[in-house]
Amino acid sequence: MGFHCSHVFSAHHNPKNFLSLSPVAAMQREDKVRVPHVLTVAGSDSGAGAGIQADLKACASRGVYCSTVITAVTAQNTAGVQGVNIVADEFVAEQLNSVLSDMRPDVVKTGMLPSIGIVKVLCQSLKEFPVGALIVDPVMVSTSGDVLAGPSVLDTFRQDLLPMADIVTPNLKEASALLGGVSLETVADMRSAAKSIHDIGPRNVLVKGGDLPDSLDAIDVLFDGKDFFEFRSSRIKTPNTHGTGCSLASSIAAELAKGSPMISAIKVAKRYIESALSYSKDIIIGNGCQGPFDHLLKLKNNEPRLHRQRPFDPTDLFLYAVTDSRMNLKWGRSITDGVKAAIEGGVTMIQLREKEADTRDFLEAAKACLEICRFHGVPLLINDRIDVALACDADGVHVGQCDMPASVVRTLLGPEKIIGVSCKTPEHAQQAYLDGADYIGCGGVFPTNTKENNLTIGLDGLKTVCLASKLPVVAIGGIGISNAHSVMDLSVPNLKGVAVVSALFDRESISTETQKLHRVLTESTTSIR
Numbered sequence: 160m161g162f163h164c165s166h167v168f169s170a171h172h173n174p175k176n177f178l179s180l181s182p183v184a185a186m187q188r189e190d191k192v193r194v195p196h197v198l199t200v201a202g203s204d205s206g207a208g209a210g211i212q213a214d215l216k217a218c219a220s221r222g223v224y225c226s227t228v229i230t231a232v233t234a235q236n237t238a239g240v241q242g243v244n245i246v247a248d249e250f251v252a253e254q255l256n257s258v259l260s261d262m263r264p265d266v267v268k269t270g271m272l273p274s275i276g277i278v279k280v281l282c283q284s285l286k287e288f289p290v291g292a293l294i295v296d297p298v299m300v301s302t303s304g305d306v307l308a309g310p311s312v313l314d315t316f317r318q319d320l321l322p323m324a325d326i327v328t329p330n331l332k333e334a335s336a337l338l339g340g341v342s343l344e345t346v347a348d349m350r351s352a353a354k355s356i357h358d359i360g361p362r363n364v365l366v367k368g369g370d371l372p373d374s375l376d377a378i379d380v381l382f383d384g385k386d387f388f389e390f391r392s393s394r395i396k397t398p399n400t401h402g403t404g405c406s407l408a409s410s411i412a413a414e415l416a417k418g419s420p421m422i423s424a425i426k427v428a429k430r431y432i433e434s435a436l437s438y439s440k441d442i443i444i445g446n447g448c449q450g451p452f453d454h455l456l457k458l459k460n461n462e463p464r465l466h467r468q469r470p471f472d473p474t475d476l477f478l479y480a481v482t483d484s485r486m487n488l489k490w491g492r493s494i495t496d497g498v499k500a501a502i503e504g505g506v507t508m509i510q511l512r513e514k515e516a517d518t519r520d521f522l523e524a525a526k527a528c529l530e531i532c533r534f535h536g537v538p539l540l541i542n543d544r545i546d547v548a549l550a551c552d553a554d555g556v557h558v559g560q561c562d563m564p565a566s567v568v569r570t571l572l573g574p575e576k577i578i579g580v581s582c583k584t585p586e587h588a589q590q591a592y593l594d595g596a597d598y599i600g601c602g603g604v605f606p607t608n609t610k611e612n613n614l615t616i617g618l619d620g621l622k623t624v625c626l627a628s629k630l631p632v633v634a635i636g637g638i639g640i641s642n643a644h645s646v647m648d649l650s651v652p653n654l655k656g657v658a659v660v661s662a663l664f665d666r667e668s669i670s671t672e673t674q675k676l677h678r679v680l681t682e683s684t685t686s687i688r
């Protein structure tokens with residue numbers, strides 16, 4: 160099917176057709192955003208640690224679009240390369256034509272180029288469709304020691320490809336191979352290798368010293384034809400380094416595609432790889448001696464114990480405890496003690512609302528509370544502070560009309576986290592729904608001393624907002640044992656519970672008051688049914 164398709168379009172017969180937009184199509188694009196784009200020309204790694212798959216992940220993680228031309232399909236895992244199937248030159252040419260003629264990548268990055276024909280086809284395509292920058296990662300031997308591009312390709316590499324490159328990024332073995340087998344053991348050797356490779360024609364040469372013996376740092380040397388630059392990063396002790404070369408080159412490509420100058424592109428790319436390696440140092444994927452790393456810095460958090468076990472359930476809003484640093488101070492309690500007592504009394508959701516706390520103390524308290532809440536299966540949200548929520552991986556945040564807009568919070572926190580928004584009017588409720596919130600907090604229902612200058616909307620105001628809201632609602636403001644039933648007696652289906660501060664935390668025994676309030680709420684909801 161794919162074969163037929165590519166021939167039906169026959170892009171390479173008339174590539175200009177792809178480039179000239181009709182006035183209508185051009186107009187439709189006027190208000191659109193052009194995104195930075197890297198094309199990677201490389202081999203596929205079935206283990207997905209290196210090659211095309213690493214390039215895709217690195218670019219995605221750096222916020223750059225990545226298209227792919229596949230030069231070879233390898234059977235590969237964490238133990239090594241078991242097989243290589245080289246793609247025919249003509250089909251590499253067809254892929255190149257398809258992408259270059261239509262999508263206009265800003266930067267081309269090359270990896271495994273396993274045949275002379277493929278190198279020649281690539282050089283030809285780049286002459287036909289020039290790009291902003293060409294990064295050549297001269298992949299010859301895999302980190303497991305398997306040969307990915309034989310010596311026969313080297314001459315074509317040197318004669319045709321390297322003179323077109325804006326930067327070439329050999330490791331010590333590759334630099335040595337490009338120079339006919341010289342031995343490279345010191346930073347001084349790397350410098351002279353960079354200079355010799357520069358004589359072949361690339362604008363910049365980055366010799367990577369990751370394999371340099373006896374060094375605490377990973378040192379890379381750049382020569383730009385005039386000056387030498389050294390880039391150091393700490394050597395991360397981990398077996399999970401498969402694909403670092405490909406990923407570094409594609410990250411440099413990504414930064415160049417965004418418009419960065421070469422030196423800053425290399426600096427940013429190295430920092431990114433260092434963080435990803437450090438984050439991934441303990442992950443286990445595969446049984447071989449060299450595992451992949453986690454480009455997106457996400458996998459570790461999947462440990463079930465550390466994760467919220469279930470998606471947001473509106474019944475969690477039933478008895479929602481909101482902490483208050485001043486009340487804790489008044490009663491001489493820590494935040495964690497307050498949270499423990501509220502859970503003991505039966506709260507169904509917790510929000511840390513610590514307006515006075517220093518950020519560092521707040522984060523530490525949030526982490527400790529999160530551990531307690533995860534253990535008891537109670538969702539924990541952070542009031543106002545998206546940074547703290549992100550740093551401790553809380554279950555969500557609650558924001559008000561003057562805080563960060565919920566749509567921005569959703570982008571920052573991702574699709575799974577719980578987002579609550581304070582609403583006083585039907586318009587607020589409508590906007591919260593459009594912004595991707597999960598619930599709304601509506602109040603102050605009754606007068607309160609906990610939040611200054613807060614407008615009281617009464618039970619009528621609460622009912623109006625509930626009826627206009629497509630989201631579940633929790634009522635807040637001056638609610639306690641004496642009036643909680645009047646809130647629940649409104650019996651609007653999407654009013655799911657009450658959020659309380661002083662009725663729990665400005666009391667001698669948090670757990671006793673929580674139990675009492677829980678009973679009141681249960682009694683009013685059963686009497687409604």
Ligand SMILES: Cc1ncc(COP(=O)(O)OP(=O)(O)O)c(N)n1
Nearest residue numbers: 543557558559560581600601635658
């Ligand atoms: C459940 C719930 N509802 C409303 C609020 C109030 O949030 P906001 O309007 O942002 O005011 P502050 O709490 O930040 O003073 C809330 N915190 N929780």
Ligand SMILES: Cc1ncsc1CCOP(=O)(O)O
Nearest residue numbers: 603607609636637659660661
């Ligand atoms: C944070 C907030 N938002 C609206 S009213 C309120 C304070 C609620 O505190 P209390 O339950 O002590 O009245």
Ligand SMILES: [Mg+2]
Nearest residue numbers: 543558559562
């Ligand atoms: Mg707020």
